[in-house]
Amino acid sequence: MLLNKVPQRFQKLILAYILLFFFLFCLSVYLSPEVRKFVQEIRTEAKPTEERKEPFQNQFVKEEEILLNAPLVSQLPELPRGCEVTSLSMLLQYAGVNVEKMELAKRIKKDPTPFQMENGQIFFGNPNVGFVGDMYNINNPGYGVYHKPIKELAEKYLPTQIIDLTGKEFNEIEISVSNGFPVWIIINTRYSKLHPEEFDTWNTTRGKIRMTYREHSVLITGYDKNYIYFNDPLTGNKNKKAPKPDFIEAWAxxxxxxxxxxxx
Structure with missing residues (x-):
């Protein structure tokens, strides 16, 4: 070897320089952008599956039973048809918003289409657009309002916090309540599935809708194995209960x- 021809006193010094050069070369290769990117890709692919779960997976828990202490607000006597805005007032007050039912009744979007009967057919407003008819006087034609205008009104008070659970499974409602958030819903005054003859069909500016005069809105506050608990703005009952299967069928x-x- 060439190193053997070098005086012994210089051999160690030369060997040290060789090792230092090799270390600096390896370091420069590792720090190059292409190599670092390659190493990062290998590490990402090697991560266990459980470390790459969806952001909100398993974020919420569901208790076997729960009962929330949401405020009770009666729709009567001022709002005989105001169950939807009254239930919304309970939801917002529980969330810490100081708002009364009468303010919500004033601010809810309205569908001004007048009630008409022609050739045995009803022509009236669409609750998906806004409140239909007279909310204040039961002697005048009226109906109610569905979730979309209620959601839009709620967002004026909690702009980034409102969650639309419409169309979800009832289990999603239970999860929300279990985690401390009561739920506004549309149901009927029997809290069980209605017979087909209790429904009618209206003509609206957006087509036909199927409706029932038993339409109602409550605030769900709890559940257990057998019952759903809710604040009823019409009867004035706090944490009223109804059999779970019947209630879910009526809601659906x-x-x-x-x-x-x-x-x-």
Whole structure:
């Protein structure tokens, strides 16, 4: 070897320089952008599957039973048809918003289409557009309002927190309540599935809709194995209960309409 021809006193010094050069070369290769990117890709692919779950997977828990202490607000006597805005007032007050039912009744979007009967057919407003008819006087034609205008009104008070659960499984409502968030829903005054003859069909500016004069809105506050608990603005009962299977069927029959909120 060439190193053997070098005086012994210089051999160690030369060997040290060789090792230093090799170390600096390896370091420069590792720090190059192409190599670092390659190493990062290998590490990402090697991560266990459980470390790459969806952002909100398993974020919420569901208790076996729960009962929230949401405020009770009666729609009577001022709002005989104001169950929807009254239930919304309970939801917002529980969320810490100081708002009364009368303010919500004034601010809810309205569908001004007048009631007409022609050739045995009803022509009236669409609750998906806004409140239909007279909310204040039961002697005048009127109906109610569905979840979309209610959601839009709720967002004026909690702009980034309102969650639309419409169309979801009822289990999603239970999860929300279990985590401390009551849920506004549309149901009927029997809290069980209605017979087909209790429904009618209206003509609206957006086509025909199927409706029932038993339409109602409550605030779900709890559940257990057998019952759903809710604040009823019409009867004035706090944490009123109804059999769970019947309640869920009635809710589904009215279009699975539900909204709630979350923390910022």
């Amino acid at each position: 029959q009215m279009g699975r309409q539900a909204i709630t909120y979350s923390k910022d």
